[in-house]
Amino acid sequence: MKTDIKSRQDIKILVDAFYGKVQTDPTIGYLFTKVANVNWEKHLPIMYDFWDNILFHSGNFEGNPMMKHRFLNQKSPLTETHFKHWNKLWKKTVDDLFEGPKASEVKIRAQSISKMMMNKVVK
Numbered sequence: 612m613k614t615d616i617k618s619r620q621d622i623k624i625l626v627d628a629f630y631g632k633v634q635t636d637p638t639i640g641y642l643f644t645k646v647a648n649v650n651w652e653k654h655l656p657i658m659y660d661f662w663d664n665i666l667f668h669s670g671n672f673e674g675n676p677m678m679k680h681r682f683l684n685q686k687s688p689l690t691e692t693h694f695k696h697w698n699k700l701w702k703k704t705v706d707d708l709f710e711g712p713k714a715s716e717v718k719i720r721a722q723s724i725s726k727m728m729m730n731k732v733v734k
């Protein structure tokens with residue numbers, strides 16, 4: 612029986628599962644591991660903060676996603692295919708683990724941020 616995303620601990624479970632898949636993903640994995648060479652110990656807590664702030668208004672996210680993705684796009688072009696795939700993986704990870712209003716919200720928010728990012732970055 613699945614439950615909804617209820618806490619930062621649940622966000623951690625979701626984010627860890629998602630980036631676990633991302634790291635070996637044939638479509639977008641290389642952008643993280645080869646192009647950006649992400650330091651996961653640093654990146655994952657930033658992502659907990661990001662989603663904690665979106666779902667529970669924790670107010671503890673201080674990053675600049677648009678700048679980071681623009682920089683990434685300059686190093687290696689991001690495409691609509693990348694963003695679509697990112698969302699497919701995100702949705703699947705959420706659906707595999709959680710169910711409820713916050714689980715729906717986290718998918719919808721990712722989709723709209725993704726669209727905005729694509730418009731601002733991939734051009």
Ligand code: HEM
Nearest residue numbers: 642643647649657661674675676679693694697721724725
């Ligand atoms: C093809 C799609 C995407 C790729 C390849 C990608 C890749 C990356 C990479 C490489 C970083 C930088 C990590 C670092 O150097 O510290 C990053 C940061 C980040 N990404 Fe993405 N990303 C994608 C889509 C998204 C989407 C759709 C969202 C939000 C829904 C998102 C949210 C973030 C946030 C919040 C950060 C942290 C920004 C910061 O530290 O200021 N990303 N992403």
